Amino acid sequence: MNRKWMFLFLMLTGLALTSGCWSKKELTDIAFVSALGIDKNEEGKYVGTIQLINPGNVAGGLQGGGGEAPSITTYSSTGDNIVEMSRRASTKISRRLYYSHTNLLVINEELAKEEGIINILDAFDRDPEFRTTATIIIAHDSKAADIVNTLTGVDKIPANKVIKTLKITEQRWGEHMEVSIQEGIKNLISPGKEPVITGFRMTGNTEQGKKLENIQQSAVEENIQADGLAVFKDGKLVDWFQGETARGVTWILDKIKVTDINISWEGEQEAVAYEVLRQKTKVSANMKNGQPKISIHVDAEGDIGEVMVPVDLTDPSVLLNIEKTVEKKIQKEINDAIQRAQKNQTDIFGFGEAVHRSDPKAWKKLKQDWNNVHFPQLKADVTVEAFVRRTGLRNKPYFFRMESNQ
Amino acid sequence: MEKAKISAYQLFVLILLFEHGTTLLLPLAVEAKQDAWLSVLLGMVGGFVLFWIYYGLYQYYPDNLPTEYVQKIIGKVLGRLLGFFFLLYFMYIASRDLRDFGEMLVTVAYPDTPLFIVSALLMLVMVYTVRKGIEVLARTGELFFIIVYLLAITGFILIVASGLLNLTNLKPVLEEGILSIMKITFTQTLYFPFGEVVVFAMILPYVNQSKKAKVAGLFAIGLSGINIAIITVLNISVLGVDLVSRSPFPFLSTIQTIRLAEFLERLDVYFMLTSIICGFFKISVYCYVAVIGIADLFNIKEPSRLVYPIGIVILFLSITIASNVSEHIKEGLQIIPFFVHLPLQVVIPLLLLIIAFFKNRKSR
Numbered sequence: 001m002n003r004k005w006m007f008l009f010l011m012l013t014g015l016a017l018t019s020g021c022w023s024k025k026e027l028t029d030i031a032f033v034s035a036l037g038i039d040k041n042e043e044g045k046y047v048g049t050i051q052l053i054n055p056g057n058v059a060g061g062l063q064g065g066g067g068e069a070p071s072i073t074t075y076s077s078t079g080d081n082i083v084e085m086s087r088r089a090s091t092k093i094s095r096r097l098y099y100s101h102t103n104l105l106v107i108n109e110e111l112a113k114e115e116g117i118i119n120i121l122d123a124f125d126r127d128p129e130f131r132t133t134a135t136i137i138i139a140h141d142s143k144a145a146d147i148v149n150t151l152t153g154v155d156k157i158p159a160n161k162v163i164k165t166l167k168i169t170e171q172r173w174g175e176h177m178e179v180s181i182q183e184g185i186k187n188l189i190s191p192g193k194e195p196v197i198t199g200f201r202m203t204g205n206t207e208q209g210k211k212l213e214n215i216q217q218s219a220v221e222e223n224i225q226a227d228g229l230a231v232f233k234d235g236k237l238v239d240w241f242q243g244e245t246a247r248g249v250t251w252i253l254d255k256i257k258v259t260d261i262n263i264s265w266e267g268e269q270e271a272v273a274y275e276v277l278r279q280k281t282k283v284s285a286n287m288k289n290g291q292p293k294i295s296i297h298v299d300a301e302g303d304i305g306e307v308m309v310p311v312d313l314t315d316p317s318v319l320l321n322i323e324k325t326v327e328k329k330i331q332k333e334i335n336d337a338i339q340r341a342q343k344n345q346t347d348i349f350g351f352g353e354a355v356h357r358s359d360p361k362a363w364k365k366l367k368q369d370w371n372n373v374h375f376p377q378l379k380a381d382v383t384v385e386a387f388v389r390r391t392g393l394r395n396k397p398y399f400f401r402m403e404s405n406q
Numbered sequence: 407m408e409k410a411k412i413s414a415y416q417l418f419v420l421i422l423l424f425e426h427g428t429t430l431l432l433p434l435a436v437e438a439k440q441d442a443w444l445s446v447l448l449g450m451v452g453g454f455v456l457f458w459i460y461y462g463l464y465q466y467y468p469d470n471l472p473t474e475y476v477q478k479i480i481g482k483v484l485g486r487l488l489g490f491f492f493l494l495y496f497m498y499i500a501s502r503d504l505r506d507f508g509e510m511l512v513t514v515a516y517p518d519t520p521l522f523i524v525s526a527l528l529m530l531v532m533v534y535t536v537r538k539g540i541e542v543l544a545r546t547g548e549l550f551f552i553i554v555y556l557l558a559i560t561g562f563i564l565i566v567a568s569g570l571l572n573l574t575n576l577k578p579v580l581e582e583g584i585l586s587i588m589k590i591t592f593t594q595t596l597y598f599p600f601g602e603v604v605v606f607a608m609i610l611p612y613v614n615q616s617k618k619a620k621v622a623g624l625f626a627i628g629l630s631g632i633n634i635a636i637i638t639v640l641n642i643s644v645l646g647v648d649l650v651s652r653s654p655f656p657f658l659s660t661i662q663t664i665r666l667a668e669f670l671e672r673l674d675v676y677f678m679l680t681s682i683i684c685g686f687f688k689i690s691v692y693c694y695v696a697v698i699g700i701a702d703l704f705n706i707k708e709p710s711r712l713v714y715p716i717g718i719v720i721l722f723l724s725i726t727i728a729s730n731v732s733e734h735i736k737e738g739l740q741i742i743p744f745f746v747h748l749p750l751q752v753v754i755p756l757l758l759l760i761i762a763f764f765k766n767r768k769s770r
Contacts, residue, residue, distance in 0.1 A: 016527060016530065023516060023517065100672075128513060128514050128517065131662065131672070132659075132663075133662065133663060133665055133671070182645075185649070186645075186646050189648055190646075190648070353574075356578065357574060357577040357578050358578070359578075360578040360581040
């Protein structure tokens with residue numbers, strides 16, 4: 001009798017332990033998806049381009065891997081929605097698609113313009129495997145598939161290259177910013193803020209980019225580069241902000257870390273380079289006579305990086321003048337960005353949220369047609385305080401002496 | 407009644423882990439939007455009052471289980487009936503919580519595993535612990551309390567360090583006014599999680615220092631109230647109000663957002679560990695209370711024999727309770743608070759206390 005019970009007990013424990021193997025996924029049966037590009041074809045179906053990592057070819061230099069075959073393989077698949085597209089891809093791929101390590105989502109520009117991004121993001125938001133911390137970008141002037149297909153140098157996995165480029169340029173230059181799917185969705189639904197998403201474009205011939213020869217030369221012909229900020233309204237792409245206007249947006253959103261601002265000096269264009277080292281932007285709103293008013297205050301601190309005209313940088317009053325000019329320049333960038341956004345009637349800066357925070361009662365009335373009526377008429381008061389702290393290893397430039405010798 | 411004793415500190419630990427049980431898992435007071443944390447704190451104040459009621463009853467009958475003293479207060483037949491209802495309530499809530507955890511595990515971690523298997527394995531562990539009695543449960547609690555706190559502190563540091571905290575999400579404070587917060591408190595946060603302390607009325611007689619039990623209970627409710635408010639603040643400031651209200655498991659989403667130094671990310675295990683540990687204690691306490699209550703009500707000599715059947719009842723109840731997640735959540739938010747929590751946590755204990763007060767005054 002006792003033995004019988006013992007036997008039953010062992011069987012039950014065995015059963016309990018086997019549950020550990022319930023949904024096992026062998027490493028060799030998994031295809032790691034690093035990036036996903038979404039386009040739309042003529043029939044109106046979504047075309048997904050799935051970038052898979054070839055683990056053997058990504059290996060480090062010592063093993064000599066990576067030379068013979070590309071580090072990624074891409075497949076494309078179609079479907080009426082994202083899930084169907086992903087499931088149908090199994091007809092082409094010998095392994096189970098594994099989305100936990102997907103870091104990049106690329107969306108076609110035309111798709112974002114015509115249909116908007118609202119419908120497609122739900123699959124990524126809902127799926128437990130897909131991470132909403134993944135970065136989202138828009139393919140500027142090219143198909144999402146082209147961006148996903150292109151091989152890149154230095155960073156062998158193109159998805160990582162894109163994300164790292166975005167991260168570094170956000171830190172060093174400040175015209176672009178990294179937006180995760182989560183942030184994108186948050187801004188899409190907020191009545192007081194619209195999303196901005198960085199665009200990436202292909203340079204050169206897209207066919208060449210798929211070949212390994214592309215990265216076997218010193219000057220990579222086909223490269224992927226960050227280009228412009230896509231501005232959205234009601235989930236649809238309405239405009240691209242480029243250059244200093246784009247930087248105006250990142251100033252207001254307080255995303256600038258380090259950047260370079262050129263100012264004219266004594267008639268010479270762009271003669272002094274001011275390197276911003278740290279900055280803090282505060283946006284606040286207050287109601288005046290029933291009308292919202294936004295005040296933006298920027299505190300920037302930085303060094304002189306380069307001068308191309310003889311300037312006596314030992315003279316504090318000169319530095320004061322430089323500071324004033326820099327302030328005006330930053331002010332202009334910010335005002336340009338605001339004006340352009342007002343023209344597009346889309347509040348990408350979150351001014352509506354600022355109004356909501358400062359005066360929730362007034363916001364209830366304004367909320368309804370914020371983007372179309374109130375935001376374009378908004379008065380923004382921009383104040384900038386820039387400080388030059390240091391001038392680098394030299395004070396006066398070497399040609400200062402040359403000029404005074406003459 | 408089992409012959410066992412627990413210390414006031416063990417009671418403190420048990421209440422604390424119990425309170426964190428499902429509150430770590432589910433969104434709390436989402437209707438209050440960015441003021442959810444205020445609603446939690448108000449609920450905590452209500453929790454103090456409720457605990458005072460349960461403690462007051464306990465003081466009149468320090469050696470009896472509530473199932474016994476209700477018979478003394480309102481008579482044998484009515485008292486037994488009421489005691490029976492309470493036990494049904496405890497089993498029902500235990501099965502609700504089991505379903506919560508089962509759903510979470512299936513949604514997040516084991517998409518291919520049937521809900522029954524996940525719940526059964528959870529229940530198996532709890533049944534084993536409950537069989538060993540309250541002393542073992544309390545000692546296990548002491549052990550896990552430290553682990554949970556270490557996890558909580560490191561998790562908090564990680565969230566703060568990764569710069570996710572955006573406190574502007576909490577503004578404007580009191581957008582809808584204090585009245586709407588009060589309304590949400592009295593329809594939700596007062597009962598869940600704070601009113602659920604009513605199960606500890608069944609555990610209070612086991613505490614060996616009755617004076618300290620009051621302090622321990624109030625401290626536990628206060629500390630857990632503050633912790634839950636902090637978690638609510640974290641969720642809202644990291645995810646924003648909208649995402650919290652759309653997520654079935656907002657704290658998980660918060661933890662998933664952590665990205666520190668390029669390699670510290672996808673820390674779901676933090677959430678899994680803390681919530682499963684706390685959930686284990688919550689369901690175990692319910693289960694234990696149901697077992698001793700039934701043993702007491704039906705004069706069963708060996709309560710431990712009841713553990714397996716009751717465990718199976720809770721398990722099956724948790725599966726049949728609702729046919730899908732939405733139904734389960736909807737019931738929990740709209741039907742249970744009014745028709746189950748309000749009478750059993752607030753109205754009946756208060757009436758009992760008033761009757762007990764008059765009865766005991768007369769006898770003196």
